Amino acid sequence: MKIAVDAMGGDNAPQVVLAGVQRARDEFSELEFTLYGDEAQLTPLIKDMTRLTIVHTTEKINGDDEPVKAVRRKKQASMVLAAQAVKNQTADAVFSLGSTGALLAAGLFIVGRIPGIDRPGLMPTLPTTDGHGFVMLDVGANAEGKPQQLVNYAVMGDFYARDLRGLRQPRVALLNNGTEPNKGDSLHQETYQLLSQLEGLNFIGNIESDKLLQGVADVVVTDGFTGNAALKATEGTAKTILKLVKSAIMDSGFKGKLGGLLLKDGIKNIASTFDVSSYGGAVLLGLKAPVIKAHGGADADAVYYTIRQIREMLANDTVGKVQAYFAATKGHTSVDK
Template identity: 60%
Template sequence: MKRIAIDAMGGDHAPKAVVEGVNQALASYNDIEIILYGDETKIREHLTATERVSIVHTDEKINSDDEPAKAIRQKKQASMVLAAKAVKDGEADAVLSAGNTGALLAAGLFVVGRIKGIDRPGLLSTLPSMGGQGFDMLDLGANAESTAKYLHQYAILGSFYAKNVRGVANPRIGLLNNGTEASKGDPLRKETYQLLSEDSTLNFIGNIEARELLNGVADVVVTDGFTGNAVLKTVEGTALSIMGQLKSSINAGGLRAKLGALLLKPSLMTLKQTLDYSDAGGAVLFGLKAPVVKAHGSSDAKSIVSTIRQIRTMLETDVVGQSVQEFSRIEE
């Protein structure tokens, strides 16, 4: 049985969206057990599942505007902290939260702990591409500043994730840069390029440009956290803007536009699904001793189900355990 500790109070629509997602996930997967942390009265208002789910009550929670490290130290009974502690104590196998990103990163580092050999865990997420296969990208904001060694480690971690969670046999690793030539970029990008080129265990395809990301040019994209977070927000914003603009144009276009939209409905739905990042699950703080996954703050029940499915796959394939073995080998 795969045991998942969930911060029921994290996110814009908590606990309703979180608990409704848990209800659906428990109905879909009979090999998971959920432990919900938060206000029991509020959780039970939405909880319909009766088996393989338990509640650990706490009135304390970490707010979106709390200073991350300080909140982890001072709010020891917060739902997020208790969920992370459950993994540390062996009571759960993974943590899920849609709450304060910085606090979850701090809880992952200080409570769950990082894998020996990993200097800085990175935030990884699967983003949509036009072909539908998607791509994994890290770091998406765990570390604003990086070294070439960190980026090399992200390439190894990303390759592991793509193989084990997404089933990509030989993931193509791309380094995000301002040009495709090997000589392009600042000192960080040039040094990283050299390290990735010399690692024969990676399928490194070279530098890639941001404009090619959604075309599926690579299966794993490596970058520093500042750049990665900016790209993530741009992709999310672009997807929402495109769908919003289409809807506005159809509504303003009169009867002819509405008839055309009706005929194109299957194609428009396919486009929406292609651009919908919520289907891929949450962002993984990769490089820790257990799966710690951050769902989007605005997650609805559908997004929570997708994230639980993602965690279930991570546990099933033991991607974290394999990462531990790989970095132990590298250290030796």
């Protein structure tokens, strides 16, 4: 399994990238990595070059670059070269902590879409109170969506949940402003009808945003604008609650700190529940190969878990299954998988 790594992307690159890569390399003997970045910065951070190859480049895509222009103009950027390796079939997957928009552009223009997929969707794994988590797409690859695109997201999310979450019949839900079939705008109403008729899909209906973290669905489908808003609201709320709990303990004098000490294990469990680093990165589903985006501020552990996620996708041939499905249905998503 050959993974192309944008070693220069992210807030703490290349240190955390190489630390996570080397941990994964040491654990999984089948993994090989090509690291794209400044050799002068990368080499001192590597203790053992086993199954690691450096492709030197000093050009990188910055967070303030316009994504499409940057991908087209910075031909020697670490992210662009990593994506090009997948296109040329010298790598099986590409991984970056860099600009989300640029990675989306590189995925679309360089790696390419699966035939039958109009628009790929960005899919992270989010936490639930029962600790199992769920996947949601799209969370920002496309500001708008059409009913058939959301159906495609449901199919791809279902494949992913089966392969990487080990679920035999993932519960698929449509994010909406009510649970009734006639709720929402025309996009959501039409999508509801299509999902209801799709064979082989365990569609459980609409889900409202207040139920997202309660573990009632395994795959949540939505348009990119709504998904991104829900994602940011969920992440922001979780961080705010944890911050408030910490402040309440530290600002309440001796009794508050004593109470915090007694509740230490419970607070750690809450923090662990909402720490999504162990789930890996966000997958750009709908492309011809795994393209994975980890958070720009990710640490070495998050990099390691993202590589584990890529390994599982490759081992299960998740992208290949999606390609075969859409090739068989020829755009008519009604065949039992």
